[in-house]
Amino acid sequence: MRLTGGRRHRAEDTAPRPQTRRPEEEEEEELLEVQLEVSSARPRPWLPTRQDFISRRAMLSSFVRSAFRTKPGVCQTAVRAMSASTSSASASAAGPFTSLAVSRPADAIVHVQLNRPEKRNAMNRAFWSEMVTCFNQIAEDSACRVVVVSGAGKIFTAGIDLMDMASDVLQPEGDDTARNAWNMRKIITKYQETFSVIEKCPKPVVVGVHSACVGGGVDLITACDIRLCTQDAWFQVKEVDIGLAADVGTLQRLPKVIGSRSLVNELALTARKLYADEAKSCGLVSRVFADKEAMMAAALEMAGEIASRSPVAVQGTKINLIYSRDHSVAEGLDYMATWNMSMLQTQDVMKSAQASMEKKSLKTVPYSKL
Numbered sequence: 001m002r003l004t005g006g007r008r009h010r011a012e013d014t015a016p017r018p019q020t021r022r023p024e025e026e027e028e029e030e031l032l033e034v035q036l037e038v039s040s041a042r043p044r045p046w047l048p049t050r051q052d053f054i055s056r057r058a059m060l061s062s063f064v065r066s067a068f069r070t071k072p073g074v075c076q077t078a079v080r081a082m083s084a085s086t087s088s089a090s091a092s093a094a095g096p097f098t099s100l101a102v103s104r105p106a107d108a109i110v111h112v113q114l115n116r117p118e119k120r121n122a123m124n125r126a127f128w129s130e131m132v133t134c135f136n137q138i139a140e141d142s143a144c145r146v147v148v149v150s151g152a153g154k155i156f157t158a159g160i161d162l163m164d165m166a167s168d169v170l171q172p173e174g175d176d177t178a179r180n181a182w183n184m185r186k187i188i189t190k191y192q193e194t195f196s197v198i199e200k201c202p203k204p205v206v207v208g209v210h211s212a213c214v215g216g217g218v219d220l221i222t223a224c225d226i227r228l229c230t231q232d233a234w235f236q237v238k239e240v241d242i243g244l245a246a247d248v249g250t251l252q253r254l255p256k257v258i259g260s261r262s263l264v265n266e267l268a269l270t271a272r273k274l275y276a277d278e279a280k281s282c283g284l285v286s287r288v289f290a291d292k293e294a295m296m297a298a299a300l301e302m303a304g305e306i307a308s309r310s311p312v313a314v315q316g317t318k319i320n321l322i323y324s325r326d327h328s329v330a331e332g333l334d335y336m337a338t339w340n341m342s343m344l345q346t347q348d349v350m351k352s353a354q355a356s357m358e359k360k361s362l363k364t365v366p367y368s369k370l
């Protein structure tokens, strides 16, 4: 009984066999043979059927004071630092990353660490552009199949860097209101891209949150595919506390992540902290761990599992899940059919099915880079 690979096999039945065959041809043939054996032993239908505003110090000071209102000492430091930053030029993000530490803890896995622990991984100018560079590189890196994101030091992130960023965000350039607004729009759009790149990256992104995840941190994690946290984690949609409506993803993605619209509204309108247990019960995270070490071990293990699967299957799954989130079921199915009309033709299906039937670990399957 022939369930798969029929067309090519029939052609091989009738065409004269070449004297010398390429290694790929031999491999394909072996796969077909195994499939045929499998197919005749027992039918398996699943087998291969897959930002004027006022540019004055008072305004900026008030902005920072609001953010740090429970920490007067920090507030003074912030105002001083911000006064200095209003006259400084934008830092270039070119060259090695200064806000991120990127490593390869295992084959096919890239670990992106928010790496300004002394500033609680606050998202400074470098961060906003380095993330884009970093994830665009990852998207193009065929040796990377999955990404793990975490924060170095005491907390995951304190959100936007209030000292480094306010001058950029609150002072768009322009000769009049229209031009200011026009440029503000461009700035906001640019910052939105910092997290949208995570979603646009076809490689799945697993994020591990320990301790605090504030403001921009929530924007970041809602663009990730899998969220884990520690028992001491807390999440805060902090933007209303500093006088703005969250504008780089939280208000758009959080309602798609957690089921209760009422809870989303509550969190975004009150800026109350959401602790680990509630984050789990509402679906913001899928798993909670005793500490960061356990969480990171699990994140890497999970990443290893994902990396061992066919990159064609894994990346197609991410892309179609995101498409489906944003479209009707009918549109999603239509997109899926168009997607798989080509992707089902991958040799990975045969390889995976063979490994499955032989009860071999997928880690042993030599999938080609994608």
Ligand SMILES: CCC/C=C/C=C/C(=O)SCCNC(=O)CCNC(=O)[C@H](O)C(C)(C)COP(=O)(O)OP(=O)(O)OC[C@H]1O[C@@H](n2cnc3c(N)ncnc32)[C@H](O)[C@@H]1OP(=O)(O)O
Pocket (backbone or CB within 6 Å): 051, 067, 068, 071, 074, 077, 118, 119, 120, 122, 123, 154, 155, 157, 158, 159, 160, 161, 162, 163, 164, 169, 187, 188, 191, 212, 214, 215, 216, 217, 238, 239, 242, 247, 248
């Ligand atoms: C167009 C872009 C749109 C993006 C919008 C994003 C909006 C947001 O992210 S809103 C949220 C802004 N963040 C905050 O309001 C958090 C402020 N920070 C804190 O509340 C505390 O620092 C925190 C609870 C996170 C941690 O407390 P901890 O006691 O552990 O640390 P601190 O002693 O407070 O801070 C240590 C040093 O880090 C600096 N720092 C902390 N947060 C920020 C920050 N958000 N921006 C800049 N710097 C920050 C703090 O000043 C200390 O530095 P130093 O005095 O030099 O030691």
